[in-house]
Amino acid sequence: MRGNAAIHDLVAPGTLGAVLDLLAAEPGAWTPIAGGTEVMVAFAAGRLTAPKLVSLWGIPDLRAIEVAPQSVVIGAATTFLDLRRHALIAADLPLLAKAAGWIGSIANQGRATLGGNLVNGSPAADSSPALLAYDAEIEFISVRGRRRVPYSEFHTAYKRNCLAPDELLYAIHLPRRFARHNQYLRKVGTRRAMAIAKVALGAIALLENGRIREIRLGAASLAPYPMRLMQTEAALLGRSLTDDTIQSARRALLAEVKPIDDIRSTADYRRRVAANLLDEFLLQLRRVEAVP
Amino acid sequence: MRTSESAAPNNPWPAVRFVVNGEARIVSIPPMKRLLDVLREDLQLTGTKEGCGEGECGSCSVRLSGELVNSCLVPVLQADGAVIQTVEGLALNGKLHPLQEAFLQRGGAQCGICTPGMLMAAAHLLDHCPNPDLAQIREGIAGNLCRCTGFIRIFESVAAATSAQSAGSATTLTTEQSHHAR
Amino acid sequence: MSSPAPTRIVGAAVPRKEGVDKLLGRACYIDDMEREGMWHGATVRSGIPRGLIRSIAFDRSIDWSKFAIVTAADIPGDNCIQLIVADQPCLADGKVNHCEEAILLIAHPDKHKLREAVASVRVEYEPLPPVFSIEESERQDAIVWGTDNLIKTFLLEKGDVDSAWANAAHIVEGEFRTGAQEHLYIENQGVIAEYSKESGVTVWGSLQCPFYVFKALRGVFKLPDDKVRVIQTETGGAFGGKEDYPSTLACHAGLLAMKSGHPVKMVYDRMEDLAVTTKRHPSRVRHRTAVSSEGKLLAIQIDLATDGGAYATLSSTVLSRATLHSTGPYVCPNIRVRASSWATNYVPYGAFRGFGAPQAIFAMERHMDEIAAAIGIDPVELRRRNFLHVGDTNGTEQLMRDPVILDHLLDRALKESDYYAKRTKFARENSSNPVKRGMGLAAFYHGSGFTGSGELYLNSLGGVDVTLKGEVRVLVSNTEFGQGTNTILTQIAAEALGVEYSSVTMAPPDTGVVPNSGPTVASRTSMVVGRIIERACLQLLAMLREGAGLGAKFTHGEFIAACERYRAAHGEVVSLCRYEAPPGIVWDDQRYHGEAYGAYAWAVYVAQVAVDTVAYSTEVEDIWAVQEVGRVLHPVLAAGQVEGGIAQAVGYALYEKVVWENGRMANNQMTNYIMPTAEDVPPIHVFFEEIPFRYGGFGAKGIGELPHDGPAPAILNAIRDATGVAFNAIPLLPEDLYAGLAAAQPADEVAAR
Structure with a gap:
């Protein structure tokens, strides 16, 4: 234990308005902490430099799942256990429910929040491939108001995002229109539980008359931040799933991803496995197509 | 150090109130202090252990208002108003909790350092899932690392504790054992 | 029987x-204890793998008068942690030989003051070239230990190896490597020390061997026996990791207690524990084996090398056990084992469950499968034709007098695992499945108790x-x-x-x-x-x-x-x-000949694996562990030992890698040093055969280390069965499996699955 609690202040204003006022009064001075599964790790390792923290835990506006006919809106401080326990998410957004089960352990899932997972900005974030595949939108809030951006534009560089210093991540919006889509999500981690992704791929596609009408591929641990594989998608959009298509998609992916060597894996391995996961998805898609 | 001393008038820190193992407590301490350290240092509840300090090993698992948490990742301010259960609160009226009894009979504890956290994770599992299958048991304690047992006897202990009826079949899930004297 | x-x-x-x-x-446990007026201690470490200390400066921003500071100059006795060879200083004096070497100790009443204080001590060095592998140490370009980098060598010889090659139908060679392994006991190392003129030094701690710590304290403090006292507190796992390291930590805390006049607690956090404490010795084992056309072993030549790290600690005895277990439970008339432990500039390696035997047995049992493949017979049959039986002698020419039931253990393991039926089934299914399954086995024995005359010396x-x-x-x-x-x-x-x-x-x-x-x-x-x-x-x-x-x-x-x-x-x-030795125990330490152990535990383990060719990951689907350990004193504890040892050995084989960066452990966090979780361990099927050993407690032989010996070779043999590719190094991570299975293939082609 390398942190010293006495040199950090932590306040819990209790309401969203009070938190936003605090951020507005001193933009950039306050570090939000929700379930603490990242901040407290940094604290114990002696890496937490933030002198002032504001708690988002227990603020009801931030921990709600609202279901509308066309969309699901998930409060940023919704925990992964909340997601796993929600019947509609399991039914309509199964990849997100699956990803929620990947987060650490039960104890971590009860504290870690969806918003925290995104703001933390790890290239290996467990929820990101699913959110990218589902075309999520992110909503920010501040005393100035609210705004929405596509999740695929949220991360801007390694551990950087487009939140302004006085803004909080408020909610994640997900469309409910994937009942006919073929869906795929696989994480290749260091082990089965308590694992960090070496590679993960989320994918969703809609076939029409044997051709791919819609496709999105979300990847983790293949770039400095979670990213859509746009060029790979382009290599597949409008095509039928011939061996040639699969081969060219594989080539597009290998050209597009930029994994690194680190203490958990190698760039070479990550590239190859990412390509294999894409194959696995496309072969699954082809099999589904073959069965009318 | 009892509550009254922690809440001394010259102490600049905010008061945090919670109930631990059925007892109301007030502590005045830095709000970022880890719940783990508050339990161990301020309340002398040393049954909860630190193994890694990063939420990986689960040795510090306690129950916080119904959820299982790694107490090393909870700043104490976030426990304000909470109901906390630690391993010290598991046995009732001097009788071992069924999980403790099962761990004792079936070799679920060896060195004992992961045991408090393991028991809390198992108790949490059984509250949410009274008759878990092996896969559910594995998932329920996957955040609690044990380096001694290989987990096999922990699976058996948890299965045995679920209920008298399921205990018999549960033990056959994982390990056959035979002792043929030759 | x-x-x-x-x-x-x-x-x-x-x-x-x-x-x-x-x-x-x-x-x-130690961290649950407090003593009146207790301070906390911390360590200033070298941070460079090898060099001379030029100066030590204390940053003036800190009020050092509030701290107790201990350097080598404060040591009242010998600046040496007494173990086998007196080479490891308690605190570095003028030079450092690994990145985590303790140079200076600091204590303060408030543990939160320590981190900044440690960072405010500036040590200047003249760096010297470090040695980071067995091969670099062998080349002796830099001499980092003694006169030749050699911590210990053994030569074991039986029969006439040199004459055997000419008559051999087959000669099979192989090289096998094993990596460092961290114990990962869940309780970190820790002690509390007190010191007074009247009572001397008293240490409470998480430790395996109170009298080892006692001996180390006696030397460092130069105190008579009645002024040294060591008390073990409840210990949260050890696995060999708390055999020698607690001696160092106890001396450090004791010195701070002496200097400060207060009891001093030193409990490492996980990052420090992982970085600075001992690990299992990495090894490189080369086999050359002569085999007859009937599959009989005619000659075994083994060159066995371990990386000992910066100081000798237990490397000589680990090497001894590796040497004695290197030829497996087989009969062979001609044997030569040359074993060496080489110094490098890593943190010293130390004891870990199995103590050299898992390294040597990995090589032997992996090699047996390669011999079987080379000469075209079934790996089970090859083992059966060469098993030791009563009346045979092993590598040290120890006569097998007590019952040896390897054939029975093998039969039982084959039957319980349904070995042959599964091999046939998997061979049929694998070609059309991206998941390839396979079966592998290992046969082995493990000597109980200290080697040779060791128990007599212990007395x-x-x-x-x-x-x-x-x-x-x-x-x-x-x-x-x-x-x-x-x-x-x-x-x-x-x-x-x-x-x-x-x-x-x-x-x-x-x-x-x-x-x-x-x-x-x-x-x-x-x-x-x-x-x-x-x-x-x-x-x-x-x-x-x-x-x-x-x-x-x-x-x-x-x-x-x-x-x-x-x-x-x-x-x-x-x-x-x-202690009274069983009759007939004669051991010649010079020739490495005779009764190496009073008794052996025997085992045959079978592993079933599934290799996923999409992610290049291996899942152990089942392990069957059949063993004869003498009388089973407690059925639940005994099975628990076997299961725990197997889980640890599955980690050794497939998950647990120490990542080094310039001599320092780079993955010293539980997030990044990957041990198997409850979702990763396979079902483990444990079977005991009991043959009471006359000279053991109620017939018992040793059990604790045995289960760490067999799983790694059984698993890698199963991977060979599944994929047809021989992997000869552990840990075998997915990245390594990928390198072996797919790296040769262009990445942009769909893998043939």
Whole structure:
């Protein structure tokens, strides 16, 4: 234990308005902490430099799942256990429910929040491939108001995002229109539980008359931040799933991803496995197509 | 150090109130202090252990208002108003909790350092899932690392504790054992 | 084969002696303890792998008068951690030989002040070139230890290897490597030390061997025996990792206690523990084997090398056990094993469950499958044709006198695992499945107790006493750290004395109270110490019968009454016995020849794996572990030892990699050093065959280390069966499997699956 609690202040204003006022009064001075599964790790390792923290835990506006006919809106401080326990998410957004089960352990899932997972900005974030595949939108809030951006534009560089210093991540919006889509999500981690992704791929596609009408591929641990594989998608959009298509998609992916060597894996391995996961998805898609 | 001393008038820190193992407590301490350290240092509840300090090993698992948490990742301010259960609160009226009894009979504890956290994770599992299958048991304690047992006897202990009826079949899930004297 | 005599308590699944305390959270580990006026200690470490210390400066921003600071100059005795070779300083004096070497110690009443203080000590070095591999050490470009980098060598010879090659139908060669492995006990290392002129130094701590720590303290503090006291606290896992390192930590805390005038606690956090404490020795083993056309082993030549790290610690004895286990449980007339342990500039490697045997057995058992493939016979059949039997001699020409039932263990393992049917089925299914399955096995033995004359040198003393309160206490320095020492030794005492299990306790593991019954290592507690306790109990009964009129049959009350009569007439009621070697144990340490171990435990393990060719990951789907360990003293604890050892060995084979960056462990966090979780361990099927060993405690042989020997080779043999590719190094991570299976293929082609 390398942190010293006495040199950090932590306040819990209790309401969203009070938190936003605090951020507005001193933009950039306050570090939000929700379930603490990242901040407290940094604290114990002696890496937490933030002198002032504001708690988002227990603020009801931030921990709600609202279901509308066309969309699901998930409060940023919704925990992964909340997601796993929600019947509609399991039914309509199964990849997100699956990803929620990947987060650490039960104890971590009860504290870690969806918003925290995104703001933390790890290239290996467990929820990101699913959110990218589902075309999520992110909503920010501040005393100035609210705004929405596509999740695929949220991360801007390694551990950087487009939140302004006085803004909080408020909610994640997900469309409910994937009942006919073929869906795929696989994480290749260091082990089965308590694992960090070496590679993960989320994918969703809609076939029409044997051709791919819609496709999105979300990847983790293949770039400095979670990213859509746009060029790979382009290599597949409008095509039928011939061996040639699969081969060219594989080539597009290998050209597009930029994994690194680190203490958990190698760039070479990550590239190859990412390509294999894409194959696995496309072969699954082809099999589904073959069965009318 | 009892509550009254922690809440001394010259102490600049905010008061945090919670109930631990059925007892109301007030502590005045830095709000970022880890719940783990508050339990161990301020309340002398040393049954909860630190193994890694990063939420990986689960040795510090306690129950916080119904959820299982790694107490090393909870700043104490976030426990304000909470109901906390630690391993010290598991046995009732001097009788071992069924999980403790099962761990004792079936070799679920060896060195004992992961045991408090393991028991809390198992108790949490059984509250949410009274008759878990092996896969559910594995998932329920996957955040609690044990380096001694290989987990096999922990699976058996948890299965045995679920209920008298399921205990018999549960033990056959994982390990056959035979002792043929030759 | 004799049946064990009927017993009441031995062989029964009695509750673990200290189990209730552990389950209630009452058991007191070192970090749960406080002492009045206690300070906290921290360590300034080198940070460079090798160099000369030029200067040490203290940043003026810190008020150093509030700290206690200890350097090598403060050491009253020898600046050396006494173990086998006196090479490791307690604190670096002028030079450093690894990145984590302790240079200076700091204590303060507030533990939060320590981190900044440690960072405010600036050490200037003249760097020297480091050595980071066995190969670099062998080249001797830089001499980093002694005159030649060689910590220890052994030569084991039997028959005439050189003449055997010419007559061989086949000669098969192979090279095998194993990596460092971290113990990852869940309780980090820690001690509390007190010092006073009157009482000397007292240390409480998480440790395996109180008398090792005692010996180290005695040397560093230059104190007589009665001024040194070591007390083991409840210990949260050890696996060999708390065999030698606690001596260093105890000396450090003791020095700070002496300097500060306060009790000092030093408990490492996980990052420090992982970075600075010992690991399993990495190894490189080269085999060259001559085989007849019938598949008989004609000659075995082995070159075995270990990386010892920066100081000798236990490298010589680890190398010894590796040497003695390197030829496996097989008959071979001509053997030559050349073994060397090389110094490098890593943190010293140390004891870890199996103690060299897992490294050597990995190589031998992996190589057996390659021999079988090379000569075209079934790997099971190759082993069967070469197994040791009663009347054969092994590599040290030790005659197998006690029953050897390898054939039976093998048959049982094949039957329980349905080995042949599964191999056939998998061979049929694999071609059309991206998941390839396979079966692999390993046959092995593990010597119980210290090697050769080791037990005679230890000359262990242990026994029992009966206190004024009528408590029967087992008096040993052997410690409980999860394996069940407390339980099995009190079982043995209760059984031998004819009293209830509940009426026997363990005397505190305190060098001021208990005699030196040796270290708690080497699978010796059940067999060697258990036998001493059994004999001491029988001796106590004889004393009570002769000296206090105890009848042939007695109640507990009559037993206690006899003890009181004995006490009144003769003084304390205590019975101690020394180790007695089984007859016929002759060991020649020069020639490495003779009775290497009093007894061996025997085993055949089978692993079933599924190799996923999408992610290049291996799942162990099942493990069958069939073993003969003498009498099983406690069925639940014994199975728990086997299961725990197997899980650790699955980690060794497939998950656990120490990542080095310039001599420093880069993945020193539990997030990044990957041990198997509850979702990763396979189902483990444990089977015991029991043949009581006459000279072990109620027939017991060693059990604790055996299960770490077999899984790694069985798993890699199964991967070979599944994929057709031979992998000869562990840990075998998915990245390595990928390199072996797919790297040769262009990445942009769909893998042939």
